[in-house]
Amino acid sequence: KENISEPMGIKLPDGLLIGVGSSAYQIEGAPFEDGKGESVIDRYCKEQPDWNEDSSNGTVACDSYHKIKEDVALLKDLGVNFYRFSISWPRIIPTGDPIDINQEGIDHYHKLIDTLLDAKIQPMVTMYHWDIPQDLQLLGGWTNKVVVDFFVEYARILFKEYGNKVKRWVTVNEPQLISQYGYGGGPQRTNISFPPGINQWLGFADYLSQHHMLLAHAHTYRLYEKEFKKAQRGLVGPVFQIFWMKPYSDTEKDREAVRRARLFEIDSMMHPLIKGDYPTEYKRIIDTRSKNEGRRISRLPSFTEEEVELLKGSFDYIGINYYTAYDVKYSENFPTPSQMKDYAAEKYVNPKAFTPGVKWLSHQPKHFRSSLKYLRDIYGDLRFFITENGCDDPSGLNDKDRINYLKDHLKQLILAINEDGCDIGGYTIWSFLDSYEWASGYKAKFGLYNVDFNDRKKPRTPKKSVEVVKEIIKTRIIPD
Ligand code: GBH
16 A cells, blocks of 8 residues: 555544524525515615615525425535525514414424424524514614513423424524614715614614524523423523624724624623623623713613623524624714714724635635634633634635635634634534525525526526535544
8 A cells, every 4th residue: 555644634623513504594495485574684685675685685595494495405415514594583483472383384494394304404593594573673673672572482482392303502692783774874985774764864773683583582582491491401692793804004093993893793692691791892882882972871781780680691502593694894884873873983804814705705715713712711611602604705616715715714724723722512504595695686596506596497406615624524634
């Protein structure tokens, strides 16, 4: 034998689960079938059809609602350990009022979950990936505290129905993003508003909605802990978006802007769940500005003592979505009052960075590791689960930029585990299929599988990356 050396490449740590992800509105279609109620996304796409780049919506999307068998067969062939998908809230509770449960919606996800389990794929279920029932939006959506109760009742139904089969739950996906882009004004530079498109430049709706999403998460966690965990033995966590941020220029103003950006984008979410409250500096900024605006009450809501206890430690793991890194620049170029004015910074994509697809996503694999290490250094030894990582690759079936992105990020993840001692339970490639990509419509291609959206049958075709991912899962080695 000539070659007795180890196979080339880096080994995946034992026990690290590999899966792929999707979300309901982005793939399912069938918005009004089998008793589903209207969600804020259905409404927004109807009322503001031009909100995104190609004036598209998810009315058909990948038609995954009708393709359980076909999709699960692909997942099985891919060899994934788990599949992360989301349940459409208004499919289960059409109006948001839990006295009216839609049995057909319940049955649909039983079918999906059973089909996955038959294929030996663990379901990982997100409860809320932005599609809140429209009728709850009439109450103000997440700005109204009463919606917390509606969410917890929804979660109770999910635990009851599926808890014997589902062992990993995500409560809310990227609450920070939806509060910023869906309720607040969003970053002015792009001026894109996500559904429900409240777009309030007053510095209330964003803080209120994030506050209530955090509470909805924590109450759901406690509900599970109290009533279901003993029998069901699953894990419940939130999903937060993390990106790396560095100063735009080597000035004190930009370094300060980075510190603020981390407070506003990351610590505003993490800190409450770990310490029970918002970071002191974050509160100081918003409280002071509120006062200077002549208010006696801060625009940032505060947690009661009971809520502090409720929040503190309310997770089994923290889900992390990582895509990219930004250069952060001090800026006050925002209306007063607004969250962006409090935040006083803007994020820029480094013009020298490799950005082959959507404009917001430059490839920054090293900062994947930096981000995880940052969280570990600040918050200690937490259990993480990578719930999204991936990129748009516009080159069709021969998606070599995606292959490199995934390999490079996996290598950095392995360094974070092996060298930095981060505790990471799994890695989710985003996404399973080319999907409805929100502001980019169908133009952005995040899927391992191509979907021909012009064909009524929405046929799926594996891209080159599928071969590579299959091989990685089978051999547990990242090839060079
Ligand atoms: C994820 O968010 C979502 O969780 C997922 O559903 C989605 O498919 C995935 O991104 C890929 O798009 O249009 O210039 O205003 C990642 C964070 C925040 C990235 C909003 C895109 C919009 C930039 N996203 N951002 S822009």
